[in-house]
Amino acid sequence: MSEREQSFPALRERLRPQCERLIAQYERKRSALLPIVHLFQEHEGFVSPQAMEAASEMLDCTLAEVEGTVSFYTLFYRRPVGKYVLQVCRGLACAINGAEEILAYFRGKLGIGNLETTPDGLFSYEEVECLASCDRATCMQVNLEFVYSLTPQKIDELLDALRAGTYAVAPMAQTDAPSRTWQIAQDKQVSRGEKSPGAVGVSSPNNAGGLGDAAGVIMLDNIVNRDVTFFRETKERAVVDSRALVETLAKEADVAGH
Numbered sequence: 084m085s086e087r088e089q090s091f092p093a094l095r096e097r098l099r100p101q102c103e104r105l106i107a108q109y110e111r112k113r114s115a116l117l118p119i120v121h122l123f124q125e126h127e128g129f130v131s132p133q134a135m136e137a138a139s140e141m142l143d144c145t146l147a148e149v150e151g152t153v154s155f156y157t158l159f160y161r162r163p164v165g166k167y168v169l170q171v172c173r174g175l176a177c178a179i180n181g182a183e184e185i186l187a188y189f190r191g192k193l194g195i196g197n198l199e200t201t202p203d204g205l206f207s208y209e210e211v212e213c214l215a216s217c218d219r220a221t222c223m224q225v226n227l228e229f230v231y232s233l234t235p236q237k238i239d240e241l242l243d244a245l246r247a248g249t250y251a252v253a254p255m256a257q258t259d260a261p262s263r264t265w266q267i268a269q270d271k272q273v274s275r276g277e278k279s280p281g282a283v284g285v286s287s288p289n290n291a292g293g294l295g296d297a298a299g300v301i302m303l304d305n306i307v308n309r310d311v312t313f314f315r316e317t318k319e320r321a322v323v324d325s326r327a328l329v330e331t332l333a334k335e336a337d338v339a340g341h
């Protein structure tokens with residue numbers, strides 16, 4: 084058992100009053116899941132299996148529900164990460180504003196790829212989807228603090244200041260040494276690059292946004308270079324909506340008839 088695992092019961096005890104205060108703020112216990120997981124991450128530097136177990140016990144929900152939530156958000160790390168997590172946006176608005184060059188510049192400067200940590204354990208690097216600051220693309224977060232309008236010069240200054248400890252963002256706790264990647268092995272289908280059962284057996288490996296287009300570059304090329312028409316809704320959505328609409332109209336007709 085690692086030192087961190089051994090000291091986890093003491094940490095849990097120490098955080099208990101704070102967790103209880105968080106839980107008391109909500110009508111339903113499980114609504115406190117995100118703040119509680121944040122709290123553990125703040126102290127351990129990542130969301131450990133022990134933290135997930137503790138959260139499920141405190142909130143009377145299953146471990147699968149906690150894991151499902153934690154794995155959904157890029158702001159939670161399920162493996163130890165560097166003291167500074169650099170999450171650089173590769174969403175559409177950032178891509179149009181030069182994210183591809185920015186991402187390549189980061190990879191070159193750090194000497195690591197997506198979802199990897201530098202050997203000294205200082206930086207973890209991740210290319211993420213839209214960070215909801217499209218008006219100030221290209222952008223990124225350093226330990227969840229925003230940096231906007233990135234340029235190579237800005238990146239140099241940022242990395243220098245982080246290395247020198249003069250950047251105005253605190254390093255994350257680091258209770259376990261990070262390994263090279265914090266990627267969690269997925270099931271066979273996902274690890275083969277097949278995004279969903281619907282993607283299995285897609286005939287062309289070049290289909291935009293699917294097999295062979297993990298970074299979305301082919302999709303972006305199609306949008307920029309081809310005559311693409313977007314429908315207001317997908318077929319599935321239209322089916323769901325139209326059913327809901329029919330039900331609503333039927334109810335209204337019922338009410339009007341009485």
Ligand code: FES
Pocket residue numbers: 172173174175176177178212213214215216217218220222
């Ligand atoms: S696409 Fe980068 S912030 Fe939205």
